[in-house]
Amino acid sequence: MAKPFLSIERLTQQFPDGAGGTLTVFENATFGVEKGEFVCILGHSGCGKSTIMNILAGLAEPTSGVVKMDGFEVSGPSLDRGVVFQNYSLLPWLSALKNVTFGVAARHKDWSKTQVEEHARKYLAQVGLEGDVVNRKPSQLSGGMRQRVSIARAFANQPKLLLLDEPFGALDALTRGTIQEELIKVWSQTEQTVFMITHDIDEAILLSDRILLMTNGPMARVAESVEITIPRPRNRTEIVEHPNYYAIRNHLVQFLGQRSKELAGQPSSGDDHRPETVRIDNSEPAPEESEPAVVPTLRAVGD
Amino acid sequence: MIRSLDLRSAMLSLLILVAGLFIWHATTHVPDTGPVGVVLSADQEQALLAKNMGAEDIAYYASQGVEFPQLDQIAGLGLSREMIDMAGGIRALGISVPDENSAPAPGSLFPSPAQIGVELWATITDPFYVAGTNDMGYGIQIGYSLLRVIIGYTLAAAVAIPLGFLIGMSPLAYRALDPYIQVLKPISPLAWMPIALFTIGDSELSSIFVIFICSVWPMLTNTAFGVASVRSDWINVARTHELGSLKTAITVILPAAAPTIITGMRISIGIAWLVIVAAEMLVGGTGIGYVVWNEWNGLRLDRMIVAILLIGVMGMLLDTLFARLQRAVSYTE
Ligand SMILES: Nc1ncnc2c1ncn2[C@@H]1O[C@H](COP(=O)(O)OP(=O)(O)O)[C@@H](O)[C@H]1O
Ligand SMILES: [Mg+2]
Numbered sequence: 001m002a003k004p005f006l007s008i009e010r011l012t013q014q015f016p017d018g019a020g021g022t023l024t025v026f027e028n029a030t031f032g033v034e035k036g037e038f039v040c041i042l043g044h045s046g047c048g049k050s051t052i053m054n055i056l057a058g059l060a061e062p063t064s065g066v067v068k069m070d071g072f073e074v075s076g077p078s079l080d081r082g083v084v085f086q087n088y089s090l091l092p093w094l095s096a097l098k099n100v101t102f103g104v105a106a107r108h109k110d111w112s113k114t115q116v117e118e119h120a121r122k123y124l125a126q127v128g129l130e131g132d133v134v135n136r137k138p139s140q141l142s143g144g145m146r147q148r149v150s151i152a153r154a155f156a157n158q159p160k161l162l163l164l165d166e167p168f169g170a171l172d173a174l175t176r177g178t179i180q181e182e183l184i185k186v187w188s189q190t191e192q193t194v195f196m197i198t199h200d201i202d203e204a205i206l207l208s209d210r211i212l213l214m215t216n217g218p219m220a221r222v223a224e225s226v227e228i229t230i231p232r233p234r235n236r237t238e239i240v241e242h243p244n245y246y247a248i249r250n251h252l253v254q255f256l257g258q259r260s261k262e263l264a265g266q267p268s269s270g271d272d273h274r275p276e277t278v279r280i281d282n283s284e285p286a287p288e289e290s291e292p293a294v295v296p297t298l299r300a301v302g303d
Numbered sequence: 304m305i306r307s308l309d310l311r312s313a314m315l316s317l318l319i320l321v322a323g324l325f326i327w328h329a330t331t332h333v334p335d336t337g338p339v340g341v342v343l344s345a346d347q348e349q350a351l352l353a354k355n356m357g358a359e360d361i362a363y364y365a366s367q368g369v370e371f372p373q374l375d376q377i378a379g380l381g382l383s384r385e386m387i388d389m390a391g392g393i394r395a396l397g398i399s400v401p402d403e404n405s406a407p408a409p410g411s412l413f414p415s416p417a418q419i420g421v422e423l424w425a426t427i428t429d430p431f432y433v434a435g436t437n438d439m440g441y442g443i444q445i446g447y448s449l450l451r452v453i454i455g456y457t458l459a460a461a462v463a464i465p466l467g468f469l470i471g472m473s474p475l476a477y478r479a480l481d482p483y484i485q486v487l488k489p490i491s492p493l494a495w496m497p498i499a500l501f502t503i504g505d506s507e508l509s510s511i512f513v514i515f516i517c518s519v520w521p522m523l524t525n526t527a528f529g530v531a532s533v534r535s536d537w538i539n540v541a542r543t544h545e546l547g548s549l550k551t552a553i554t555v556i557l558p559a560a561a562p563t564i565i566t567g568m569r570i571s572i573g574i575a576w577l578v579i580v581a582a583e584m585l586v587g588g589t590g591i592g593y594v595v596w597n598e599w600n601g602l603r604l605d606r607m608i609v610a611i612l613l614i615g616v617m618g619m620l621l622d623t624l625f626a627r628l629q630r631a632v633s634y635t636e
Contacts, residue, residue, distance in 0.1 A: 059539055077542040089536040093558045093634040102554070106544035139635040157544075 003071065004032030005193060006056075006161060010272055011065035013051050025051050026220045028065070030272040031212060033161075038187060038194045040204040041222070042252065043214030044260060049197045053165050056195060057083045069161060079107050082159035086166045088150045090138040096149045097134040100124055103153045123156035124149070126189075127182045144175035148182065155186050164196040168203065177236055180206060188233070201252050205245065206236055212275055213255050216264040223263050225275040226251065229283065243282045251280055324416050331415040340366040347371045354378035364393075373398050414605035422609045441594065441613055448583060448590040449617070451507075452575045455514025459571065463519045464564065467526025468552060471560070477527065484523065492517035492578045496585055506586035510579065517578050518571035525567025529560030561632035569625035576618045591617075 010028045017023035025048040033039050043049055054060035056067055058077040067074040069081070090099045100120035108116065124134050127148040138146050147167060154162055167183075168176045180203060187194060198204050204211050205228055213224040230242045239245055343351075343365055351361050356378040363384060364374055376398050377387070387393055414422075430442025470477045495516050499509035533556050541551040557564075583592025591614055598607035 057539075057543060059542060077539075077545065079543075079545050081543070083539070083543045085536055085539070087536060089540050091537060091540065091555065091558070092636045093561075093632075103544055106546060137634065 005035035005070060006033040007068045008032065009066050011055065012063045013048065014063045024219050025217055028273045029222050030274050031222050033193060033195060035193055036191045037210060038208045039210050039212060040196050040198050040208040041212040041214060042198060042201065042204050042256065044216050044256065045199065047214045047217040047220040049214065050165055053163050053197055057081055057163050079157060080160045082154035082157050082162045084150050084154045084164040084167045086169050088146045090146055090149055092138050095135045095137055096129060096141065097124065099149055100153045100156055103157050107157045120156055123152040126186050127152050143171055144179055147171065147179060151183060155190060158190065160193065162192050162194045164194065166197050201249060205248060206234055206239060215260045219265045221263065221273045222275045224255065224278050226278045229279065229281040244280060247280045247282055328416050331413050341368055341370055343371060351378050355381065357383060360384045414608060418605045419608050422605045426609050441591065441610060444589060444591045444594045445613055445617055448579050448592060451511050451590065452514055452579050455511040456518050456572060456575050459515045459518040460522055460568065463522035464526050467523045468530050470527040471530025488520040493581055496582065506588065510582040510586055513582050514575045514579060518575045521570040522567040526564045529563030530556055533559040562629065565625060565629045565632055569622065569629060572621050572625055576621055580614055
């Protein structure tokens with residue numbers, strides 16, 4: 001089997017626990033993400049999701065283990081790995097537009113000013129920010145608009161891997177819904193590989209091709225990899241009618257509610273901790289091994 | 304509402320000014336200086352004239368505050384004023400009269416607003432005259448002070464801001480330098496003066512050094528604090544965009560810390576302006592601080608007060624400049 005596009009190999013992270021000992025957040029975690037795939041990682045607070053993300057982003061060093069992207073070992077942050085932080089992380093002294101051009105100019109150092117601005121405006125428009133709003137400072141924008149700017153900044157740089165850490169965690173349900181749809185729209189146009197943290201089950205099902213489930217920490221494990229066997233394009237109101245939806249949802253709820261506790265805290269016996277692949281499919285006709293994002297043969301439940 | 308608040312506060316300010324000027328005027332205005340004249344009744348004047356005292360002499364001594372009983376004694380001497388002066392004055396003749404120099408009316412030495420107004424007008428209309436090394440327009444003198452402040456202050460900024468960046472970014476540098484900063488910061492700028500005069504010698508350079516040393520600390524500590532407290536998220540944004548250290552410092556850390564840095568610069572310029580006046584009083588020569596001292600020694604309190612007013616106005620202008628700058632770089636999260 002060929003190596004996946006993004007390969008996380010025997011990743012271990014330990015922190016001093018404050019009482020002289022060490023806290024092992026996770027141990028020998030091993031999994032992969034394919035090119036163009038949208039993967040969500042679900043788990044309880046404190047299990048180590050952000051820690052994994054920071055390592056993937058290159059903002060933190062693991063205690064041991066490697067992350068390889070396109071066959072090359074990741075070390076340090078890079079423009080190839082774009083990050084959308086939970087708190088948006090916009091620079092408050094720059095306008096929305098300038099926040100995006102900041103990123104674009106860093107990526108395309110040889111571009112002219114107008115080229116950079118045009119590119120930035122294009123991506124802002126894709127998340128519904130056009131006209132005068134782009135000249136406002138983040139403090140003059142709503143939480144939803146800020147996160148849109150942050151998403152536009154990340155997508156505008158066309159990174160090979162996009163990392164999102166609970167991007168909608170601070171938004172109200174309505175705004176969340178709209179931005180989720182915008183995210184799908186932008187993603188489907190770019191075929192970006194996305195790795196996203198969330199603790200919202202419905203959000204994960206709506207967005208991802210595959211959901212990684214983490215057990216509780218310490219000694220958390222990426223225990224399962226659940227395929228989302230619901231064809232795209234998906235729509236938040238119609239997706240619930242798909243026969244697989246509740247089957248998958250129940251499985252996830254059951255995992256987070258019960259099995260994440262039961263599986264927690266088991267030290268590895270030295271071998272890799274690979275997630276177990278779970279495939280739930282009640283729909284007819286017979287399931288196919290589908291490529292993500294392009295599922296012409298499956299009955300589209302959406303439009 | 305805002306407009307009416309502006310209007311009302313302006314009215315109130317004006318009222319306070321008028322009231323202040325009025326009190327000042329009332330307490331300092333004396334129609335003619337010198338001893339308060341004595342007013343004689345017609346009977347008394349008649350009695351003196353009857354003793355062959357000249358009407359002019361009576362008027363003169365009365366105006367000098369000599370009371371009737373003493374006037375009566377003078378009249379008894381039968382001498383004219385000229386002869387009395389030749390004899391060494393009436394006091395020499397054993398008659399007690401008020402001292403000419405004693406007890407001027409309260410406040411009569413302190414200039415009235417009108418006198419200040421005249422001086423102020425003279426200064427404003429001709430601020431740059433040069434009539435000798437000790438007699439130059441206040442515009443020129445303020446210019447000297449300002450120049451020293453600008454030189455010392457610019458040098459201080461050139462040292463404090465980069466050093467503050469270093470201290471703010473490196474916990475090692477912070478811990479190593481913090482004890483020195485803590486000890487040197489509270490030393491009064493004027494305590495540096497003797498050291499400066501001894502080691503540097505030149506009085507001009509010494510006052511610049513004192514400006515430097517007193518404006519360095521607020522800028523240094525504020526820059527270090529501002530840089531150290533830049534949110535790590537913003538630094539991470541720079542890192543994920545592969546910005547180098549210099550680029551990060553300029554495009555992320557500097558704007559993020561700018562409000563704190565400018566606050567430090569504003570405090571510093573205020574201190575520098577306070578200190579230059581004191582320093583110039585000590586070293587003398589030129590500058591608005593020297594002017595204050597010089598006018599005081601020459602007992603030209605009116606001119607001294609004009610100089611003091613100019614110091615205040617200049618200080619306000621400097622502060623306003625930095626307040627503008629502060630507003631320009633501020634941001635809300
Ligand atoms: N820098 C650190 N030092 C010590 N412990 C840490 C550090 N960062 C994270 N942790 C610990 O690691 C665990 C996982 O944290 P995190 O990855 O933020 O969880 P999640 O994002 O899943 O909520 C937590 O128990 C947290 O306390
Ligand atoms: Mg987290």
